[in-house]
Amino acid sequence: MPVIEVNNLRKVYGDITAVKDISFKVESGEIFGIVGPNGAGKTTTIEMMEGIRTPDSGTISILGLHPLKDSKKLRQRVGMQLQQAALPDRLKVWEAFDMFSQFYERFVDAQELLESVQLSEKRNAYFSQLSGGQKQRLFVALALINDPELVFLDELTTGLDPHARRSMWDMISGLRERGKTVVLSTHYMEEAEFLCDRVAIFHKGELLALDSVNNLINELDEDKRVEITLIEAIDTAKLNELETVSEVTRKGVELIVRGSSNRLVVDVVETLANMGAEIRTLRIKEANLEDVFLTKTGSSYRTVNNHSSNAGDTES
Ligand SMILES: Nc1ncnc2c1ncn2[C@@H]1O[C@H](COP(=O)(O)OP(=O)(O)OP(=O)(O)O)[C@@H](O)[C@H]1O
Ligand SMILES: [Mg+2]
Structure with a gap:
């Protein structure tokens, strides 16, 4: 019971x-x-x-x-x-x-x-x-x-x-x-x-x-994200062609690559290496509950919530 x-x-x-x-x-x-x-x-x-x-x-x-x-x-x-x-x-x-x-x-x-x-x-x-x-x-x-x-x-x-x-x-x-x-x-x-x-x-x-x-x-379509800062901006077409990549967002030298496969990170790094691109920083982020909230409501948890959702020490 x-x-x-x-x-x-x-x-x-x-x-x-x-x-x-x-x-x-x-x-x-x-x-x-x-x-x-x-x-x-x-x-x-x-x-x-x-x-x-x-x-x-x-x-x-x-x-x-x-x-x-x-x-x-x-x-x-x-x-x-x-x-x-x-x-x-x-x-x-x-x-x-x-x-x-x-x-x-x-x-x-x-x-x-x-x-x-x-x-x-x-x-x-x-x-x-x-x-x-x-x-x-x-x-x-x-x-x-x-x-x-x-x-x-x-x-x-x-x-x-x-x-x-x-x-x-x-x-x-x-x-x-x-x-x-x-x-x-x-x-x-x-x-x-x-x-x-x-x-x-x-x-x-x-x-x-x-x-x-x-x-x-796991129910989310895109549960992985790679955030990259390059030394110089590149054309992201090759990344978009990757099977494991569902979306690439580029702002100058900063890239956010989303996907769901465990091969995502390796594919992205390999492709960048083959293009001769140099990586300044790379961060891998797993989706979290905030992403679930965003998917279900269409709005970001941090903007909806008055309290800052900041327990401080779980960024990865
Ligand atoms: N005694 C009450 N009289 C009238 N409206 C109320 C009363 N208690 C709650 N509400 C309203 O009901 C809704 C839900 O309130 P509730 O306190 O359950 O939310 P909550 O999820 O606990 O929020 P918080 O995170 O701020 O504690 C709110 O819109 C609130 O204004
Ligand atoms: Mg309450």
Whole structure:
């Protein structure tokens, strides 16, 4: 039985349909990512699964239970990190764990959780004394206090520095190793690529695509790209004739050659060598989730998304 089953889920706010008849399943033990730009419907969908918002139509089953009718039972088994959350300013970090653990029949060691999000030395700090990223990490830790089977993380790493983001990724991967099911939303395509077993791409309330990152990328016609800077400009006709090349874009001495075959790079370099062309720089790029988004929507993820999609360190 899937851990989550969502069928024809719909949510309307006035004249905005935030979620348009979405259906999907989440299997036990997977890290399931919901990606998409601002306003795509990620939080609305997650909060309907959490039983915080009421759908206008459609059905949701969480661990075989109903998010609203069985909310008491589910609260014991599910962890939630909300996109918008706050605690009283004068509450100390350790007191927050104390308070949260009282809601649950079963809870884990707070010290270990604090260590896993690098907040041990802040255990006596007031909530108001934490930085934005530290608050974020605290909320992720609090979502795990009841050792949940299923955890929802809405915008896991927004506001985290690259180091904190990496450690958060390690922690989430650790949850998978312990057999937990994780549903997370993120603006960062590279985060979804790194962490998620399957990714759902949301756009304007619709589910555009749902599959493993590899399958989504392999479905693209052009999943490879070679970016070359030459010493001197050349005529690109010979490159265009190559069977493995689907498109060549030239701007002065800069070339972008697209194709899908594993032979693409060798063919291109060989052809350039035969022409006597000299290469100043050459970069090979695999297609990524942003290319999938571009293909499905016709618009670039970076321009659609207000947030910069820049976790910083995954350029190749
Ligand atoms: N309580 C609400 N009342 C009215 N409209 C809402 C409400 N919540 C969300 N919306 C609208 O529904 C749409 C989806 O919002 P949602 O918060 O689900 O998007 P999101 O994908 O989580 O975006 P973000 O990446 O910015 O968090 C948006 O157009 C938003 O303005
Ligand atoms: Mg959101």
